[in-house]
Amino acid sequence: MRILFAGTPEIALPALESLSQEGYVAAVLTSPDAPRGRGRSLHPSPVKALALDMNLPVFTPRHLGREAREVISETGADLLAVVAYGKIFGPRFLGLFPAGGINLHPSLLPRHRGPAPLPFTILEGDSQWGLSIQKIALEMDAGDILLQKSFPLRGTESAGELAVLAAEEGAKAMLETVRTIEEGTDNPLPQNHRDATYSRLLIKDDGLIDWSQPAFRIDRMIRAFNPWPGAYTSFQKQTLTIWEASPVEENSRLHAGTVALVDRKRGILVQTGEGLLAVKSLQLQGKKRLPWQSFVNGIRGIEGSILGGTNEKLHD
Numbered sequence: 001m002r003i004l005f006a007g008t009p010e011i012a013l014p015a016l017e018s019l020s021q022e023g024y025v026a027a028v029l030t031s032p033d034a035p036r037g038r039g040r041s042l043h044p045s046p047v048k049a050l051a052l053d054m055n056l057p058v059f060t061p062r063h064l065g066r067e068a069r070e071v072i073s074e075t076g077a078d079l080l081a082v083v084a085y086g087k088i089f090g091p092r093f094l095g096l097f098p099a100g101g102i103n104l105h106p107s108l109l110p111r112h113r114g115p116a117p118l119p120f121t122i123l124e125g126d127s128q129w130g131l132s133i134q135k136i137a138l139e140m141d142a143g144d145i146l147l148q149k150s151f152p153l154r155g156t157e158s159a160g161e162l163a164v165l166a167a168e169e170g171a172k173a174m175l176e177t178v179r180t181i182e183e184g185t186d187n188p189l190p191q192n193h194r195d196a197t198y199s200r201l202l203i204k205d206d207g208l209i210d211w212s213q214p215a216f217r218i219d220r221m222i223r224a225f226n227p228w229p230g231a232y233t234s235f236q237k238q239t240l241t242i243w244e245a246s247p248v249e250e251n252s253r254l255h256a257g258t259v260a261l262v263d264r265k266r267g268i269l270v271q272t273g274e275g276l277l278a279v280k281s282l283q284l285q286g287k288k289r290l291p292w293q294s295f296v297n298g299i300r301g302i303e304g305s306i307l308g309g310t311n312e313k314l315h316d
Contacts (some may be wrong), residue, residue, distance in 0.1 A: 001182040002026040004077035004097070007047045011163050012083035013205055014171035015104065016047060019081065020054055024178060027057040027075040031086055031247060056140070063095050072096060079181065081174060082136065089136060099181055101136035103143070104174055105200075106166040108150055109134060110191045114199035115143035118159045118166065122224035124197075127215075128152050129162060131170050133177040143198075144188035147177045156246075158226040204227055207241075209233045211257035211308050215275035216246035227314045231309045235284065240307065243289055244281035251275060267292040 005016050006029040019025050026053040043052035044052070051058045057075070057092040064087065073096050078093065080101035096099055107117035108130035114120075121129045130150035137143035137269040149169065177237045180186040207229040209218055222231040222245050245267070253314040254271045268279040283289040296302060 001079060001099070001178065002075070002077045003079050003081045003178065004029055004072060004075060005047075005051075005081050005083075006030070006085040007083040008045045008086050009084050010046045011167045011170070012047050012085075013050055014167045015081070015083045015174045016050060017054075018150055018171040018175050019178065020056065022175065024081075025056055026077045027071065027072070029059050029061075029085065029180065032060045040044040062230060064089065068195060069093055069096060078307075079178065080136065081172065081178065088140070091138060094136060097201065102146060102174070102177060102181070103134050103136050103141075104170045105132045105141055106130075106162070107132060108148060109141060109145060110193060110196035110201045113196055115201050116199040118162045119202060119224040120197075120199035121153075121158065121162070122159060123220050125152060125155075125220060131166060131173050133173050134191075142191060142193065144190050146180070146188055147173050147187050149173060156223070158223045161226045204229045207231050209242070209308060211270070212273040215272040215277045218272055218277055219245055219247045235305070235307055241283045241289075242279055242281070243283060245277050245279045248276040248278050255306070257306050259302055259305050259307065262292075262296055262303055268296065268302065 001024055003019060003024045004017060004027055005025050006046045007016060008031045016025065016028065030045045030047040033044050036043045048058050048060065048291060059072060059293065071299060077097060079099040082101060089101065098151065105117065107121060109132040109158070112120045112261040118129070128150045130148060132145055133147040134141065135143035135146055177186070185246060202225070207225050209221065209231055222242050225231045226243055230241045232239050234240065248266065248269065252271050254260050256271055256273050258271045260271050260276060263269055263278070266278040269276045270279060280292050281289060282292065282295055
């Protein structure tokens with residue numbers, strides 16, 4: 001079984017490494033080099049960098065048109081294996097692979113189809129998260145399920161933490177699935193499309209905190225948008241990003257967004273629309289991320305101050 005592995009970000013690295021070590025990967029498909037940093041110099045994707053280190057052939061076409069198809073067909077790959085590649089595959093491209101294509105999706109499909117399943121798993125307050133290996137279909141994330149694994153959630157995880165777990169567990173799931181396809185023992189199961197829910201691409205504005213929301217919803221938002229786009233508010237006319245917090249089932253008589261108390265054990269307590277939010281890690285615009293104790297030591301009179309209170313955009 002020869003595989004064309006398609007992926008771009010860091011979440012795809014364990015799967016690429018695992019499949020390559022087993023001798024399955026014939027070549028790698030990834031996004032073109034992209035500008036990064038202040039100098040905007042071109043840098044390879046994490047997948048390209050790892051593939052080059054492993055001496056694997058790498059393709060970085062901007063479009064999957066006829067020219068790209070001709071080059072990739074020469075690899076002789078039987079199967080397309082995808083982990084967060086970032087582009088949609090058309091029927092002509094999928095037709096290059098006799099065994100078809102498989103895709104790792106970090107959700108319990110048909111729940112949270114789309115590009116941001118992990119943040120939406122947290123936002124929706126799911127009690128578990130999971131991985132699905134699906135056959136690639138022309139409709140997004142609608143293919144038959146080849147393997148699915150579920151894991152319990154404590155209700156404290158961030159999207160970044162889940163991404164690390166998804167990368168590790170996803171690599172195992174991809175290797176297991178490839179072996180069943182190679183052995184002819186795979187058993188595709190159709191999804192129940194009536195149960196489908198959808199995630200969407202996140203934008204920076206999603207991170208703006210509405211303090212009139214209940215504390216438990218703001219807590220979910222903080223965890224779902226960590227590491228990106230970050231959950232943020234305004235403080236002293238600057239952007240304040242909150243990285244870690246927890247809901248408290250208490251209320252003050254203050255308006256939502258008001259810092260009610262600095263509690264030595266629980267952190268900076270902010271009144272929300274329902275309950276208090278105990279802020280534990282935060283970052284003022286242009287400064288380093290700090291634990292709440294260090295932040296408070298550098299700010300005078302924080303109690304009684306109001307966070308937010310403006311609809312203006314706080315970022316470029």
